[in-house]
Amino acid sequence: MATEVTPEPTDEVLTRLQERFPGAVEAAPEPYEGLIVARDHLVDVATFLRDEMGYAYLSDVVGVDYPEEVNGLPPRFEVVYHLFRPVGGPLTLHVHADRENPVVPSLVPVFPSANFQEREAWDLVGIRFEGHPDLRRILLWDGFDGHPLRKDWHEVYYEEEKKPFGSRWPEGHPVMAESRTPLGRNLRYPPGWSPEDWRPTTDPWGYRPHDEVAEQKNPAMPVDRVVLNMGPHHPSTHGVLRLLATLEGERIQKLEPMLGFLHRCHEKIGERNTWLGNIPYTDRLDYVCSMTNNWPYVLAVEKLMGVEVPERAEYIRVIMGEFTRFLNHAVSVGFMCNDLGIYFTVMLYALEEREFILDLFEMTAGSRMMCNYMRFGGVAHDMTEEAVALARELAFERLPRFIDKVDAYLTENEIFRARTVGVGVLPPEQAVAYGCTGPLLRGSGVPYDIRRADPYSIYDEFDFEIITAPDGDVYSRYLVRLGEMRESLRILQQALNRLPDGPVMAGKKKATVKVPPGESYGRIEAPKGELGFYIVSDGSPNPYRYHIRAPSFVNLGVMGELCRGHLIADVVIILASIDITLGEVDR
Amino acid sequence: MYASLHLVKSLGITFRRFVETYVDDLRWFFKGGFGARYRPDTLPIRQSPTKSRGIFTVQYPAERLPLPERFRGFPFLIEEEGKLRCTACGTCARVCPPQCIWIVRASDPETGKPLREPAEFYIDISICMQCGFCAEFCPFDAIKMGHEIEIAAFDREKDLLLDLERLRKPLSYHAQIHPTEYAAEQEKKQARAAARARK
Amino acid sequence: MPTRKRQLPEIPPELVGTVHVTPLDRIYNWARKRSLWPMFFGLACCAFEMVGTFAARFDPSRFGMEIMRASPRQADLLIVNGTVTKKMAPQVIRLYNQLPEPKYVLAMGACAISGGPFKEGYNVVSGIDKFIPVDVYIPGCPPRPEALMHGFLTIHARMERESVRDLRWYRKGEEVDTSVPVPELGPDLVDWRLAEQIEALQQPATDNQQPAE
Numbered sequence: 001m002a003t004e005v006t007p008e009p010t011d012e013v014l015t016r017l018q019e020r021f022p023g024a025v026e027a028a029p030e031p032y033e034g035l036i037v038a039r040d041h042l043v044d045v046a047t048f049l050r051d052e053m054g055y056a057y058l059s060d061v062v063g064v065d066y067p068e069e070v071n072g073l074p075p076r077f078e079v080v081y082h083l084f085r086p087v088g089g090p091l092t093l094h095v096h097a098d099r100e101n102p103v104v105p106s107l108v109p110v111f112p113s114a115n116f117q118e119r120e121a122w123d124l125v126g127i128r129f130e131g132h133p134d135l136r137r138i139l140l141w142d143g144f145d146g147h148p149l150r151k152d153w154h155e156v157y158y159e160e161e162k163k164p165f166g167s168r169w170p171e172g173h174p175v176m177a178e179s180r181t182p183l184g185r186n187l188r189y190p191p192g193w194s195p196e197d198w199r200p201t202t203d204p205w206g207y208r209p210h211d212e213v214a215e216q217k218n219p220a221m222p223v224d225r226v227v228l229n230m231g232p233h234h235p236s237t238h239g240v241l242r243l244l245a246t247l248e249g250e251r252i253q254k255l256e257p258m259l260g261f262l263h264r265c266h267e268k269i270g271e272r273n274t275w276l277g278n279i280p281y282t283d284r285l286d287y288v289c290s291m292t293n294n295w296p297y298v299l300a301v302e303k304l305m306g307v308e309v310p311e312r313a314e315y316i317r318v319i320m321g322e323f324t325r326f327l328n329h330a331v332s333v334g335f336m337c338n339d340l341g342i343y344f345t346v347m348l349y350a351l352e353e354r355e356f357i358l359d360l361f362e363m364t365a366g367s368r369m370m371c372n373y374m375r376f377g378g379v380a381h382d383m384t385e386e387a388v389a390l391a392r393e394l395a396f397e398r399l400p401r402f403i404d405k406v407d408a409y410l411t412e413n414e415i416f417r418a419r420t421v422g423v424g425v426l427p428p429e430q431a432v433a434y435g436c437t438g439p440l441l442r443g444s445g446v447p448y449d450i451r452r453a454d455p456y457s458i459y460d461e462f463d464f465e466i467i468t469a470p471d472g473d474v475y476s477r478y479l480v481r482l483g484e485m486r487e488s489l490r491i492l493q494q495a496l497n498r499l500p501d502g503p504v505m506a507g508k509k510k511a512t513v514k515v516p517p518g519e520s521y522g523r524i525e526a527p528k529g530e531l532g533f534y535i536v537s538d539g540s541p542n543p544y545r546y547h548i549r550a551p552s553f554v555n556l557g558v559m560g561e562l563c564r565g566h567l568i569a570d571v572v573i574i575l576a577s578i579d580i581t582l583g584e585v586d587r
Numbered sequence: 588m589y590a591s592l593h594l595v596k597s598l599g600i601t602f603r604r605f606v607e608t609y610v611d612d613l614r615w616f617f618k619g620g621f622g623a624r625y626r627p628d629t630l631p632i633r634q635s636p637t638k639s640r641g642i643f644t645v646q647y648p649a650e651r652l653p654l655p656e657r658f659r660g661f662p663f664l665i666e667e668e669g670k671l672r673c674t675a676c677g678t679c680a681r682v683c684p685p686q687c688i689w690i691v692r693a694s695d696p697e698t699g700k701p702l703r704e705p706a707e708f709y710i711d712i713s714i715c716m717q718c719g720f721c722a723e724f725c726p727f728d729a730i731k732m733g734h735e736i737e738i739a740a741f742d743r744e745k746d747l748l749l750d751l752e753r754l755r756k757p758l759s760y761h762a763q764i765h766p767t768e769y770a771a772e773q774e775k776k777q778a779r780a781a782a783r784a785r786k
Numbered sequence: 787m788p789t790r791k792r793q794l795p796e797i798p799p800e801l802v803g804t805v806h807v808t809p810l811d812r813i814y815n816w817a818r819k820r821s822l823w824p825m826f827f828g829l830a831c832c833a834f835e836m837v838g839t840f841a842a843r844f845d846p847s848r849f850g851m852e853i854m855r856a857s858p859r860q861a862d863l864l865i866v867n868g869t870v871t872k873k874m875a876p877q878v879i880r881l882y883n884q885l886p887e888p889k890y891v892l893a894m895g896a897c898a899i900s901g902g903p904f905k906e907g908y909n910v911v912s913g914i915d916k917f918i919p920v921d922v923y924i925p926g927c928p929p930r931p932e933a934l935m936h937g938f939l940t941i942h943a944r945m946e947r948e949s950v951r952d953l954r955w956y957r958k959g960e961e962v963d964t965s966v967p968v969p970e971l972g973p974d975l976v977d978w979r980l981a982e983q984i985e986a987l988q989q990p991a992t993d994n995q996q997p998a999e
Contacts, residue, residue, distance in 0.1 A: 140909065141873055145973035148908050157906035163686060182987055186901070186912045187974050194988055195972075195981040204971040232877055235826050235856040239833065240874055261874040262830055264897075265907030272906070277684035280718035281903065287831035345601060351841035352643070356636045358838075359655075366657040366732070369835055369928055372718045380723065381657060390636070398636040409600050412593040511682045511724045583830055586871075644845045647935050661925070685903035713900040713913075716927040737936040739924045741944070743899055743915065747925055 010034060013053060013091060021045060029072055031518035034092025039104060042095055046081075046110045055083040055091055056432055057448075058107065060521070060549040061117035062534050063125030065151045067099065070538070071517075077102040077127050080534065082521055082549075087453050090521050097127055106132035113435025116557040124149040124267070136206070139260035139586060143202030145190050148268055155268065156181045156188045162542045163272050206258050210246050223249035228568070232261045236339040236572040239582030243559075243575070247568060255563045255571065257556050259586050266587040270546035275301060275376070275513050278546065282533075283370040285548060286584040288331060289324040291361070292526040294374035299456060300522025300533040301376050304515050312502040313378035314458045319391060319495050320361070320373065321524070322488040326399060327357045328527035328579075329439075329481040329488075333406060336478065336576040340419055346406065353402050356394055363387045376513055378505035388499065395492040403485050411482070420475040424562045424574035427472060434558040437551050438529025439484065440578055443477035445470040450525035457524075462491045474577040481579075512541050519545075528552055528579055548587055552580035608641030656765050659719040659732040661712050661749070662688075663756040671755065672729035674703040679721035679730050687714035688721065708754055712738075713747040728772060734764045801947060811949045818888070819850075819942045825861035826854035827881065830868025832895035832928040839931035849938055858884040863941070866920075867928075869897035869904050870911040872975040876968050882918045883965040887955035890941055893920045894934060896927045903927065917977070918966055 010027075014035060017025040024041035028034050037045050049055040060082040067075055073096075081093040097104050106129035107114040118129045119138040126147030129135055136142060146153050182188065210227045231242035240261035246254040266285065270278050282297045283290035295317060302309065309317075334350035358368040364387045365371035365380065373380050383391070410416045426436070431444040441448055449466045451459040467483030469476035517539040523532035529551025536545035555578050562574050615624035623629070627650050632638050634645070634652065645652055654660075662679075665672045675692040693706035722731045733756065740746030762769040828836065840846060840854060855861040858881045870878055882891065893914055896902030901912040914920060921944055924937040950956060954964070969977045976984075 141971045143972060155906060155908040163684075183980060183983060185916055185977065185980070186905075186908075186910065187977070187980075187984075189984060189988060190973050192988060193973055195976055195978070195984050198972055198976070200970070200972065232874060233827060233881060239828055239830070240877075260909075261871060261877075262869065263871055263873065263909045264830075264869050264904040265909050266904075269904065269907055273684055274682070276682065276720070280684055280716055280720070284831055284903070287834050348842050349604075351838060352843070354838065355841075355843045362658060363655040364657070366655075366659040366719055367717060368838075368930065369831065370717065393636050405600060409597050413597045414591055414594055509723065511678065511720075643843060644848070645843060646848070647844060647932055648939065651932065685905065711900075712896075712925045713923070714896055714902055714905060715925070716896060716903040736926065736930050736933040739922050739933065739937040739940040741922060741940075743913070743920075743923050747899065747923060 010091060013049070016053065017045060017048070020048060028092070028094055031071065031516070032092075032094065033519055034090075034094060036094045036096065039095055039097065042093075042105050043107065043110060045093075046083075046107055049083060049091070050110060054085045056086075057084040058082075058111035058113050058435055059084055059090070059437075059523070059530060059554075060532055060534060060547075061107070061114050061121060062545070062547045062549075063121035063127045063149070064536060064545045065125055065149065067151050075099045077125065079104050079121065079127060080519075081107070082532070082534070084454075086448060089454055090523075092519075092521070102127040103130050104128070105130050106135075108132055111435070112433050113554060113557060116553060120553075123147070126150060134209070137260075139263040141202075141204035141260070142206070143200070143204055145188075148265065149271075155265070156186050161272070162540070163274055163277060206244060206256075209256075210244060210254065225253075230571065231258075237575065238335060238580055241575075241580070241582055241585070243571065245563075245568065245571070250567050250569075252563045252566055252568065252571065255560045257559050259553075259556075262582045262586040264583075264587065266548065267546055271543055273543075274511075274541050275515055275543060276511060278543065279374065280370065280372040282548075283372055284583055285550065285587065286526065286528065286531070286552065286581040287369060288581050289328045289527050290369060290371045291320040291324040291365075291373060292524060292531065294371070295321060295457075296522040296524045296526070296531050297533045297535075298374045298376055298522075299524065300520045300535050301513075301515060303520040303522060304518050304535070304537055305376060305513065306516075307377040307506050309378055309457075310503045310506055311458075311500050312382075313504040313506075315495050315499050316364075316379050316383055316504060317374065317457055318459070318462075319383075319492060319499075320364070320371075320379075322492045322495070323357050323360065323391070323394075325527040326485050326488045326492075327354055329485050330354065330402065330406075332527075332576070332579045333410070333478060333481055335579075336474075336573065337410070337416075339572040339576045340416070342416075346409065349402065349405065353399060356390075356398060360387060360390050360394065363390065375505065375509060377507060378503070380509075382504045383499075388496065391492070392496055395489055395496055399485075399489055403482065403489070407482060410478070417475065419570075419573060420478060420577075421471075421473060423474045423566065423570050424577060425471070425473045426558065426562055430558070430561065431472070434561070435554045436529070436558055437555065438525070438527070438579075439477050439480045440529065440555050440558075442466065442468045443480045443577075444472035445476075450523060450530055454523070456522075462494050464491050474573055477577045477579075515539070515543075523549070526551055528581070528584070529555055531584075548584075550584040550587060552578075552582075552584045553587075556580055556585060604641075611640040614640075654734050654736075654764075656767055658734055659717045659722075660734050660736055661715060661717065661732070661738070662710055662721050662730050662754070663733040663760075664708065664730055664751075664754045665728070665758055665761050666755050667758045671704055672727050673705050673708065674727055674729070675705040675708075676726065678724055678726060682720045682724050684718055684720065685714050685716055687711040705751065708751045710749045710754060711747065712749055713743055731761055731765065733760075798947070814950050815945050815948060819945050822849070822851045822863050822890070822938070822941065823861045824851055824854050824863040824865055825858055825881070825885070826856045827865065828867060829870065829874065829878075830895075830897060832867035832898070835928040835931065836865060836867050836894065836934065839934050844931040844935060846935060846938060849935075849942075851938070858882075859886060861885060862888055863890050863892060865892045865894050865934075866898040866914045867894040869902065870914050871909045872911055873909065873971065875911050875917060875975060876970065878914065879917050879966050879968050883968070887964065888953065889964075890921045890944075891918055892937055892941060893923045894926075894937065895929055896925060899923050899925060911975070917969070 021041050024038040026036050028036050062080045064078045077097040079095045082090040121127050123137040226247045228245045231237040232240040242258040282293040285293045330350040334347035337346040362368050365373035426444045428444045428446050431441050445468050447466045447468050464487045467480050469479045515537040519536045521534045532549035534547040535543050538544040680688040689709040691707040693702045693704045719732050893899045901910045904910045922940045967978045969975050
């Protein structure tokens with residue numbers, strides 16, 4: 001059953017830190033949470049927290065722009081870190097940087113998981129991280145003009161600071177919005193820039209680091225060094241991921257995921273949207289499991305608003321969340337087999353189950369994929385009796401059969417084992433250091449599951465196991481997914497048996513919600529790992545900062561390490577075992 | 588070494604899937620004669636999570652899956668007794684997350700006073716994300732999410748910008764696709780009428 | 787023996803005089819219709835719905851299009867399914883250029899049509915039709931599988947209107963180059979077809995100041 005959770009002792013951390021680093025740490029003023037750490041001591045404080053206080057897990061790095069004085073703090077750039085212990089809530093660290101020359105020491109030497117996230121903060125907010133081994137743009141391309149998430153940077157479409165806009169078509173007759181931008185194309189160039197004299201000097205496709213990879217000399221078998229592009233159009237990269245690999249023969253010497261081919265400016269658009277208007281946008285993050293994308297966002301906002309969610313709504317959320325987990329794992333195992341060359345067999349079986357689960361979603365929420373189901377303080381509609389009956393049929397009869405079938409089909413299958421056992425081994429220490437979560441982490445034998453470590457909703461009322469597998473290879477991750485599907489069904493069966501009556505919404509549904517000023521970090525155990533939303537409210541109808549800590553994005557950070565030394569044919573299967581969705585990676 | 592027991596077992600599973608359809612065909616044949624499995628009235632059984640065996644393909648366009656009542660297609664405006672329910676209050680345009688709704692309020696041609704009806708109403712369904720907020724937050728139940736999905740078009744600007752004429756749908760369409768919701772609406776209306784009569 | 791009257795498809799009024807319907811066309815179009823090979827190409831959310839469409843429940847192999855080819859050289863239908871970002875646009879256009887004639891483009895979902903809900907994003911192309919000619923648009927976010935299949939049927943309807951005589955890929959003498967110049971990533975996406983317009987736009991900007999940032 002549920003483990004005892006110790007309340008978050010930020011005060012205790014503060015006293016210990018002040019003893020050790022006098023003058024370097026102070027409590028953040030209202031309405032902010034956590035601590036403010038002096039820039040020069042950040043690395044020492046982080047090392048101390050990791051080694052002495054047990055905060056081994058850096059989950060989230062966010063850059064925030066405050067161009068004006070607010071809440072008694074000067075104009076600044078801020079980097080916000082969220083650290084976690086194996087049990088309990090977040091420790092929030094704020095580090096301030098100059099508005100003119102924003103530089104913050106890099107945490108990559110302490111927490112390798114900061115690598116991708118610091119690059120993202122550099123790319124989008126323009127904060128430089130001193131000591132970062134490879135500070136390049138990650139989502140946009142080298143040579144892009146400006147840092148888009150700064151508050152004074154406006155896109156070409158810029159109409160107003162906040163939605164709702166005065167009018168989409170103020171001319172009095174409908175005009176396609178893009179035809180009002182200078183070229184009618186959503187394009188803009190810096191002043192004085194001319195295509196005639198433009199000579200590309202930047203490296204938009206990121207080949208330069210690969211040109212510098214040293215050639216390894218193997219006297220026994222001389223091979224050529226090849227730089228190989230996989231993607232962005234490749235059938236087994238699960239979307240528009242591009243893998244850039246340097247090969248010696250067929251062995252990977254250096255591999256890096258190149259991101260941003262689906263960077264849809266989610267966060268910039270999110271800061272324009274109303275609080276409510278962001279819910280359908282979150283659906284489009286991880287488009288395989290939209291229900292669990294709504295959840296952490298509404299959780300974070302509910303935390304600020306202080307709304308209590310009715311019991312029936314919590315049960316419905318759990319039911320939808322666990323169906324989503326099942327759906328994601330089934331499809332993920334299917335895709336994995338697809339990449340192995342078991343052409344579409346398991347995938348077709350999984351998609352068949354998916355259709356039934358989507359029927360349930362469509363019946364309840366109104367859409368197959370983009371459910372837009374959760375609201376602040378509950379869910380949008382009640383589950384009808386018909387839907388509950390379908391859910392029962394699925395959870396008690398149909399889906400268990402599917403798991404048994406996949407189990408019998410793959411688990412002992414010699415070919416499957418030959419391709420997966422011992423491939424892409426991730427040791428537990430490395431998994432934690434790289435901030436991996438979800439089946440990737442549990443496949444390395446670390447029993448960390450937010451449903452138990454930091455329970456949200458009503459997960460402490462259910463009886464389920466945290467599935468781990470010790471070996472950390474692709475096969476272990478497959479076993480974890482299979483086990484988690486079974487556990488999901490266990491939770492579903494309990495929830496459906498105990499589903500209470502009552503309202504599904506606290507109060508009335510409102511189009512404009514009042515969110516008190518403050519910051520909050522809501523996270524859940526999404527099927528792919530920890531999905532967190534960091535939101536800052538300034539009391540207005542729109543979020544001030546809206547950041548998504550996407551599990552796929554952070555998990556992908558370890559991809560290069562996992563592939564080193566493996567054959568090129570193993571890259572696809574390692575990627576499939578990490579289980580990414582590009583909508584979430586690139587946002 | 589690789590060709591051994593479990594591989595055969597795996598192949599057995601795929602083979603079973605392969606013959607299942609034929610076995611099911613035979614079962615239906617004995618029940619209802621030749622081709623009984625593919626009659627339209629058997630669609631709910633073929634599409635049921637517990638009863639379906641073998642292939643479960645929907646033979647679109649010959650047969651269609653029934654859309655659930657809550658399905659969100661594209662918005663339409665309800666026309667009741669020759670008049671739109673819409674009062675041009677603009678709530679839908681304000682809540683619309685991608686801001687694809689545009690309303691011009693009608694004004695009285697003589698006095699110039701604004702009327703409670705729209706003069707122009709455009710929804711750009713090339714932007715619409717089908718979130719259903721317009722229908723959810725409309726205070727007059729005037730805009731609803733329709734069930735039309737087959738609207739592939741050749742021209743973006745002509746076909747995908749819906750104007751008032753294309754958005755206008757009769758109340759009977761609403762009653763047909765949203766039976767439960769319509770019944771609840773009618774009940775509320777009658778209760779309100781009864782309360783007014785009592786006063 | 788009664789002679790059966792040939793039933794020719796009706797010519798839409800706007801195409802009378804330009805399209806000649808012959809039995810040869812009918813056979814030719816029937817054959818092409820029934821062997822439309824889409825490219826296995828995924829961009830965003832709609833791609834997953836497309837995968838769902840190509841699975842057991844909806845099964846477009848009934849239309850002779852079950853084989854999704856990962857290589858553009860072997861396909862003739864490009865389904866642009868999802869948000870085309872500026873970073874991805876050069877790749878999409880390169881793929882389009884590599885498709886052999888006859889090629890058809892289907893814009894699936896709001897994002898591919900116009901940028902959709904992400905239209906205002908700084909990294910989003912406002913519709914793939916700004917770069918490549920689109921034959922059929924399927925609105926929806928994402929469109930249901932039935933809507934996608936209706937899109938296929940709409941493409942079939944478009945094919946039925948075509949005639950062997952005036953298809954561009956059979957024209958002798960004149961080489962028709964349908965390829966689109968691939969844009970590059972500069973400070974923003976650089977579409978070379980717009981070079982002059984960009985030049986013109988930048989000229990006053992250097993004299994005065996930059997249009998409102």
